Amino acid sequence: MKIKKDKTKLIVPDRITIPYIEGDGVGAEITPVTQRVVDESVAKAYNGKRAIKWKEVFAGEKAFKITGNWLPDETITAFREYVVGIKGPLTTPVGEGIRSLNVALRQTLDLYVCLRPVRWFKGVMSPIKEPHKVNMVIFRENTEDIYAGIEWRQGTPEARKFLQFLTGEMGVSKIRFPETSSFGVKPVSQEGTERLVRSAIEYALANKLPDVTLVHKGNIMKFTEGGFKLWGYALAEREFGDRVFSMIQYDKIKKKQGENEASKALSEAKSAGKVIIKDVIADAFLQNTLLTPENYSVIATLNLNGDYISDQLAAMVGGIGIAPGANINYSSGYAVFEATHGTAPDIAGQNIVNPSSLLLSSVMMLEYIGWNEAANLITSAMEQTFVNGEATSDLARFMPDGKALGTTQFGDTLINLM
Numbered sequence: 157m158k159i160k161k162d163k164t165k166l167i168v169p170d171r172i173t174i175p176y177i178e179g180d181g182v183g184a185e186i187t188p189v190t191q192r193v194v195d196e197s198v199a200k201a202y203n204g205k206r207a208i209k210w211k212e213v214f215a216g217e218k219a220f221k222i223t224g225n226w227l228p229d230e231t232i233t234a235f236r237e238y239v240v241g242i243k244g245p246l247t248t249p250v251g252e253g254i255r256s257l258n259v260a261l262r263q264t265l266d267l268y269v270c271l272r273p274v275r276w277f278k279g280v281m282s283p284i285k286e287p288h289k290v291n292m293v294i295f296r297e298n299t300e301d302i303y304a305g306i307e308w309r310q311g312t313p314e315a316r317k318f319l320q321f322l323t324g325e326m327g328v329s330k331i332r333f334p335e336t337s338s339f340g341v342k343p344v345s346q347e348g349t350e351r352l353v354r355s356a357i358e359y360a361l362a363n364k365l366p367d368v369t370l371v372h373k374g375n376i377m378k379f380t381e382g383g384f385k386l387w388g389y390a391l392a393e394r395e396f397g398d399r400v401f402s403m404i405q406y407d408k409i410k411k412k413q414g415e416n417e418a419s420k421a422l423s424e425a426k427s428a429g430k431v432i433i434k435d436v437i438a439d440a441f442l443q444n445t446l447l448t449p450e451n452y453s454v455i456a457t458l459n460l461n462g463d464y465i466s467d468q469l470a471a472m473v474g475g476i477g478i479a480p481g482a483n484i485n486y487s488s489g490y491a492v493f494e495a496t497h498g499t500a501p502d503i504a505g506q507n508i509v510n511p512s513s514l515l516l517s518s519v520m521m522l523e524y525i526g527w528n529e530a531a532n533l534i535t536s537a538m539e540q541t542f543v544n545g546e547a548t549s550d551l552a553r554f555m556p557d558g559k560a561l562g563t564t565q566f567g568d569t570l571i572n573l574m
């Protein structure tokens with residue numbers, strides 16, 4: 157009944173238990189719809205041979221009401237015990253000493269990859285002219301960077317002490333307004349970078365994708381983001397050898413033998429199915445995603461860049477109501493799939509919320525455990541529904557002749573189409 161992880165792969169029995177957090181606000185609406193659609197897809201794909209038993213665990217408001225704790229230890233234990241889980245959106249408790257339940261979950265389980273696939277569904281309105289060219293998978297580093305939460309507020313004894321250390325011991329003289337500054341620390345490590353980039357390259361190889369792009373701001377933050385780029389390239393060369401071809405190799409050939417030879421080596425590598433490892437500065441990347449999105453398939457990036465990039469790309473294909481996500485540790489196997497939007501309190505309880513984000517996250521979950529046939533049934537049904545101009549109102553209102561379906565009706569439509 158339990159999924160297990162051995163050294164290299166997940167061991168998935170035919171009947172598995174998946175722990176889930178229903179989620180606050182619209183969570184109570186999207187979670188049951190998602191479970192119904194997933195159950196139906198698994199039953200159809202495997203004729204009843206495989207099945208999921210859903211085990212509810214608590215976090216957020218529901219957990220607080222029942223246990224007095226926003227994130228009970230039992231919830232974390234269940235995600236460890238069952239390896240793979242799924243969650244709806246959670247309210248961020250204000251003034252409870254927890255910055256965010258999502259961040260707490262990611263840090264406790266050391267879920268170092270925030271995985272965000274971004275693709276366009278035909279029929280869904282997009283603010284760009286050629287949304288079919290957007291097909292990327294973002295690997296956002298999830299545990300480091302300015303998100304580590306190491307910061308001190310202006311005027312506190314800690315901020316003053318840190319300022320003293322910088323100016324007195326480290327000889328820093330570049331702080332423009334030292335007395336009124338708040339401070340934050342941005343840790344970026346070689347290990348943290350390597351495990352993230354390794355996962356991205358392995359994903360590209362496993363899914364036969366053409367390239368991995370390291371997105372960074374190393375021109376300005378030379379040792380943190382610049383380190384990310386250097387360590388990423390070095391790891392690609394050291395661990396993946398001739399399964400990849402990097403732009404560092406390209407530059408070396410260009411220097412020695414000229415541009416023609418370098419271009420020839422690059423096109424030979426592409427024809428041989430090698431994954432091309434390249435890099436781009438984050439601001440240029442954001443521009444390029446709008447102008448030439450077809451040039452990118454797998455993205456490996458740091459935490460803050462990844463946050464901006466995920467939302468921009470999601471907006472390009474229809475917004476947060478449809479963008480799925482997962483937090484994964486590929487070494488331990490622990491994975492929590494999630495709706496990427498919030499609790500949407502303004503529309504909760506009205507049966508109008510779009511369940512697509514959690515549904516597509518469940519598709520990612522099925523793919524992660526190797527139940528691709530069930531995943532494909534859901535994806536095809538969603539493709540068909542959108543082509544038919546049927547969607548929840550957030551998407552239907554932008555479709556020519558769009559027909560708005562309620563949340564449960566949307567689920568029923570998918571089930572009928574499967």
Ligand code: NAD
Binds near residue numbers: 247477495499550
């Ligand atoms: P939100 O994502 O809940 O809502 C932003 C806007 O998008 C709202 O107008 C909402 O109605 C709309 N929207 C969101 N999801 C939708 C969907 N599936 N279908 C249709 N419309 C949708 O963001 P917010 O209002 O900033 O945050 C509300 C709460 O959610 C806060 O407590 C916040 O901390 C939390 N939050 C949680 C997560 C998470 O658990 N992953 C993510 C973001 C915000």
